[in-house]
């Protein structure tokens with residue numbers, strides 16, 4: 001196996017580790033929530049807008065500024081991901097040297113060390129960001145909508161234009177690059193942070209909303225997709241791919257599948273249903289009086305609904321009965 | 329999440345700056361909080377701080393600014409205060425919490441006599457609320473749509489974040505449908521996601537029947553969970569329920585909220601015993617909206633500092649009451665909540681005792697300043713309404729709501745207490761006189777009467793604001 005393929009395999013492994021960590025984090029860690037705050041449609045709209053604008057903005061910004069923006073993002077991401085685990089101070093104590101090291105490594109030309117530390121940082125950040133979204137109530141339809149928007153975006157930006165590859169060259173080898181990398185240029189092996197986030201996000205949302213089976217299915221789809229891409233690289237059929245195009249479509253497909261499989265259940269009100277099915281028979285209440293019904297049986301009577309409810313309680317019925325007026 | 333974040337910042341900014349709120353944002357924020365609670369079962373971290381005051385030093389600066397804006401606005405745009413400031417020659421811009429005494433307190437009668445003079449020239453009056461006080465002459469307070477909306481939105485936030493109201497709850501109101509509180513709760517309770525049942529002060533038997541009636545609505549508890557009533561109406565309900573053999577198991581109540589009159593320990597205990605739920609005592613008044621107080625577990629009345637400026641003034645001299653002394657609650661609602669009927673140093677006439685200086689607040693609401701609970705009015709010999717009600721409501725042979733009158737006879741031992749009893753008996757009056765002696769109340773005697781008309785002066789309670797229904801409930805079984 002050549003070095004390129006080893007690198008690609010390593011990246012796929014890192015993604016699987018990220019998914020594993022994120023699932024574990026979801027099960028064990030409660031992130032602090034803002035006082036009022038639910039992930040809603042407008043948040044997706046803003047995220048998509050940022051995603052579309054940002055690469056263009058970065059291409060026109062000095063590298064130092066781009067680095068600063070990414071550096072802050074990584075620092076904040078590390079901080080809020082680790083804080084619930086090791087406390088706010090502990091998180092700062094980890095995030096600060098990690099970020100400082102990336103800068104030092106860049107100027108010292110320790111490119112392998114920079115790549116490794118940045119990859120680890122991105123794994124942690126991706127774990128935290130996806131959990132933040134899911135734990136603030138990001139729902140499957142929103143993820144599906146987001147994925148659909150990304151299909152369009154990635155097809156255009158990566159598949160049909162050079163925006164993504166320009167961006168990759170821009171961030172290649174700089175500290176805090178938002179790319180998982182196994183090798184930098186001249187022959188880069190990288191995976192965008194966006195790809196990593198979406199590969200991780202859908203399994204989390206699927207687990208939370210649709211249960212374990214949907215989560216396992218989502219991870220299996222991720223693995224098959226990465227395997228197919230790997231096969232494409234190995235056979236030389238492709239050299240790069242807008243991963244979000246197939247991934248987005250697969251997420252949308254899974255959403256529609258699970259939505260149909262697991263419909264929203266509106267609970268029926270059993271006491272009312274039972275009362276409506278009941279026929280009183282010989283217990284036919286007199287006109288103008290009230291009866292209390294429990295499991296279809298008359299358990300109390302009275303001249304008002306409250307009085308009928310009370311006689312039911314006195315008769316030893318602990319549940320709240322249904323009251324009804326005697327039929328004329 | 330981003331948009332609600334911005335709304336939270338905007339709301340916090342309005343709270344801090346004392347400038348007006350953006351109504352739409354405040355309403356949307358209430359909606360965000362409700363959605364957050366429905367999704368996660370509770371609001372996020374630090375949600376309680378959204379409505380509470382920052383630390384005291386910051387608070388002092390805020391209070392100065394809010395007071396200055398409120399005074400300046402009243403002096404410029406409110407006819408009554410424009411004339412007042414001209415007459416007293418005080419520069420409104422100079423008024424701070426330290427110099428507020430330069431503004432003469434506003435007596436109730438001034439507002440009663442000419443309510444329009446207190447309405448800002450720049451206001452857009454939208455709704456009038458007539459107070460339902462028992463003194464006979466109502467007071468009219470006009471509110472703008474802005475005031476109503478902002479009070480509803482902050483009310484919904486308080487219901488969710490501090491009172492723990494959830495969408496599964498059903499809130500019943502037995503206060504008069506003419507009161508502003510009924511209108512405000514009719515909007516803020518549904519905004520909090522809960523169900524709202526305006527019962528009104530109907531025949532207590534009808535109210536009990538409705539509290540017991542199963543509803544079986546989707547997403548709601550099967551019976552009414554929250555009851556809001558005045559203490560005298562609660563007393564009427566308690567009386568009826570005790571007589572008619574209702575028990576806590578007949579209802580689905582979780583909490584009772586009362587306000588508008590004095591809730592005695594005796595009545596609170598009887599209501600708790602009967603319904604087996606906590607009874608929360610609050611203080612509010614149409615004129616001083618949004619200022620409202622709450623009674624803590626240590627029986628203080630806590631009044632937050634960020635809704636209005638609160639003073640306790642000696643009822644006679646109108647100078648600040650000393651620690652340990654009795655004074656009248658005097659309130660200046662802040663401009664950001666009140667832009668229509670503006671009031672400066674409004675003397676409510678509701679007496680409280682200033683807490684002794686040595687008393688350290690050790691209760692759950694210690695961060696909010698406190699006084700004693702409302703004492704009511706006071707008679708010449710230092711006898712408060714609360715003293716009398718506490719004495720009478722502890723006596724279960726007396727009917728509820730309690731009716732009495734105080735008659736000054738010139739007796740050095742104090743006035744005579746006339747009380748309505750079902751059957752005036754020598755044993756009952758002896759028992760009451762014994763209690764008077766035990767408590768060392770300044771009363772020279774107790775006289776029982778069987779007909780309220782026999783009281784030397786009529787005794788009115790808010791439960792008398794009875795509303796009629798065609799709803800017939802059979803007479804109680806004991807009857």
Ligand SMILES: [Zn+2]
Nearest residue numbers: 624626628691
């Ligand atoms: Zn207290």
